[in-house]
Amino acid sequence: MSLFRFELRKLLLNRKTLLLLLCLFVLYSVVGLTSTMFLIGGNDSCRAYEELAAGWEGPFDSEKAAEAEKIYQEVSARYGTDARMIARSVKDQPEIILAVNYHAYAERVAEYWNGTPPESAEEPYGIALLQGKLAELESQGKQDSSDYRELSAALERLEELGEPEFANALLWENLFNNWGEHMMQFLLFVPLTFVIAPVFAVERSSGMDNLILSARNGRWKIVTAKLLSVLAASTVVVALYLAATFLFGFLPHGSFHGRDAAIQSIPTYARSMFPWKVWQLAAVGAAWLMFTGAVYSLMICFISSRMKSQMGTAGVSLAILFVNVGLAAMGDTVTQRLGALVDFGLANVTLIKEVFGGYKGFNVFGMYVSYPVMAVFILGILAVLAVLGTYRGQKGRTVQSV
Numbered sequence: 001m002s003l004f005r006f007e008l009r010k011l012l013l014n015r016k017t018l019l020l021l022l023c024l025f026v027l028y029s030v031v032g033l034t035s036t037m038f039l040i041g042g043n044d045s046c047r048a049y050e051e052l053a054a055g056w057e058g059p060f061d062s063e064k065a066a067e068a069e070k071i072y073q074e075v076s077a078r079y080g081t082d083a084r085m086i087a088r089s090v091k092d093q094p095e096i097i098l099a100v101n102y103h104a105y106a107e108r109v110a111e112y113w114n115g116t117p118p119e120s121a122e123e124p125y126g127i128a129l130l131q132g133k134l135a136e137l138e139s140q141g142k143q144d145s146s147d148y149r150e151l152s153a154a155l156e157r158l159e160e161l162g163e164p165e166f167a168n169a170l171l172w173e174n175l176f177n178n179w180g181e182h183m184m185q186f187l188l189f190v191p192l193t194f195v196i197a198p199v200f201a202v203e204r205s206s207g208m209d210n211l212i213l214s215a216r217n218g219r220w221k222i223v224t225a226k227l228l229s230v231l232a233a234s235t236v237v238v239a240l241y242l243a244a245t246f247l248f249g250f251l252p253h254g255s256f257h258g259r260d261a262a263i264q265s266i267p268t269y270a271r272s273m274f275p276w277k278v279w280q281l282a283a284v285g286a287a288w289l290m291f292t293g294a295v296y297s298l299m300i301c302f303i304s305s306r307m308k309s310q311m312g313t314a315g316v317s318l319a320i321l322f323v324n325v326g327l328a329a330m331g332d333t334v335t336q337r338l339g340a341l342v343d344f345g346l347a348n349v350t351l352i353k354e355v356f357g358g359y360k361g362f363n364v365f366g367m368y369v370s371y372p373v374m375a376v377f378i379l380g381i382l383a384v385l386a387v388l389g390t391y392r393g394q395k396g397r398t399v400q401s402v
Contacts, residue, residue: 003225011199011226012233021240024191028244031178031187036249039174040097046171046253049094053168056102060163065106071099105166108270112163123360125271130155150368154359157273167265169258171250172278176268178245179285180353182325188241188289189296189321189350195233196297197313199226200304200390219394227301227387234297235290242286263356273359285352292350295379296321298386305393321346343371344378 011017040046056064075096079086086100115129124133130151137148178184250256259279263269269281276284299320304313328347348354360371 003221004228007199007222007225007229008232011229012195012236017195020191020195021237024237025240025244028187028241029248032175032245032248033252035178036171036174036253040094040170042092043253045092045094046255049097049170050168050255050257052094052098053170056098057165057167059165060106060109064102068099068102068106071096072103075100101170102166104267105164105265108164108264108267111270112158123271123358124151124154125158125359127155127158130158146363146366146368150361150363153368154273157359161262161264161273161275164264164270165262167258167261169261169265169278171253171255172258172261172282173266173268175246175249175282176266176285176353178249179242179289180268180351180357182329182347182351184241185321185325185347185350188238188293189346190318192234192237192293192297193300193314193317193321195237196230196300197304197317198310199230199301201307201310201313220391223391223394227298227390230297230301231294234293238290238293242289246282268353269357271358272356274356281352281356284356288352288355289350291376292346292379295383295386296346296350298383298390302386302389302393305390324348344375349375349379 012021036046040049075086086096111126113127115126115132116124124130134148134151134155137143137145137151142148258265259277259282261278263272263274263276263278263281266278274281300313300317303316304310307313307316324345324347326347327342327345342348343360355372355375358371361368362371362374363369364374
């Protein structure tokens with residue numbers, strides 16, 4: 001335990017890192033505060049939106065949809081069709097934001113019943129579409145195929161969830177955007193890289209690792225202490241991001257409205273097959289970021305154990321991260337060709353919207369395995385390999401003569 005405290009103090013509880021953590025908390029707080037203001041405006045606009053939305057919440061209403069459509073057509077002709085851009089352009093006009101959001105909700109209801117467009121590259125979704133695909137497989141006598149079982153399960157889950165309802169979960173939507181967009185990977189994983197990078201490399205560059213290698217049973221105990229300190233440091237940095245974006249996304253507005261709404265009421269999670277409330281997704285999302293942050297940190301730890309400098313470790317780690325983000329951002333054509341390489345790359349697997357926002361699955365030896373389960377399995381393997389590689393790398397090293 002004393003070794004762990006010593007390694008944690010070197011890695012996290014030093015002046016430079018503490019100053020970095022303070023700066024990060026300020027940055028994350030600003031992100032949480034300003035992202036909400038860009039979405040809905042100040043407190044007055046937020047309260048006005050909440051009051052207006054109270055009369056629109058509930059099951060689909062065709063009259064309200066027609067009213068929202070009329071307003072949407074007017075504003076989209078001026079600001080474009082992107083709902084976020086419209087919201088930012090009219091952030092102090094909550095009645096317009098409400099109409100735009102209800103219009104988007106009406107489209108999700110239509111998609112729930114009719115399905116995704118034929119040209120869509122996404123997973124099949126929608127009652128009529130799934131029924132049609134199942135009927136086609138039945139006509140071909142493929143009721144025992146994995147595709148049939150997968151589509152049947154998706155249709156059953158979709159019918160159990162029922163038609164989505166409209167709910168005011170705007171502040172929660174903003175929180176999940178902060179937790180589930182690629183910008184999060186730069187705000188969180190880049191600083192995390194520089195916090196973890198020195199764990200082995202700084203001692204190797206200074207020659208202090210010779211003392212570790214020559215100590216009786218020292219290398220095993222110290223490597224274990226370093227791995228534990230890496231996990232602790234990762235937890236602190238991720239918790240800092242989660243806490244700051246949550247607190248400053250909600251407290252200035254004094255409202256947690258929408259926490260009991262179904263996650264399907266949030267556009268990004270409209271196709272999710274999980275029967276969760278919004279607050280449950282927040283809990284799962286926080287745990288997922290903790291988990292993926294820990295796996296990424298263990299990967300950095302392994303790289304640090306093989307590199308001779310802190311900057312070399314950071315450079316390799318960031319290169320891996322940026323290549324993954326670049327591949328994921330290349331569009332559907334590229335991502336379809338690369339398949340699992342993108343699905344389980346850091347860019348996608350660390351985003352809660354990618355993991356929990358749909359019902360993507362994989363055929364593994366004739367069995368349907370959901371994306372979240374596969375992601376946990378793949379990340380678990382990476383974590384184990386990183387830990388074993390770190391131990392093995394230290395075992396094979398010898399004391400260098402001075």
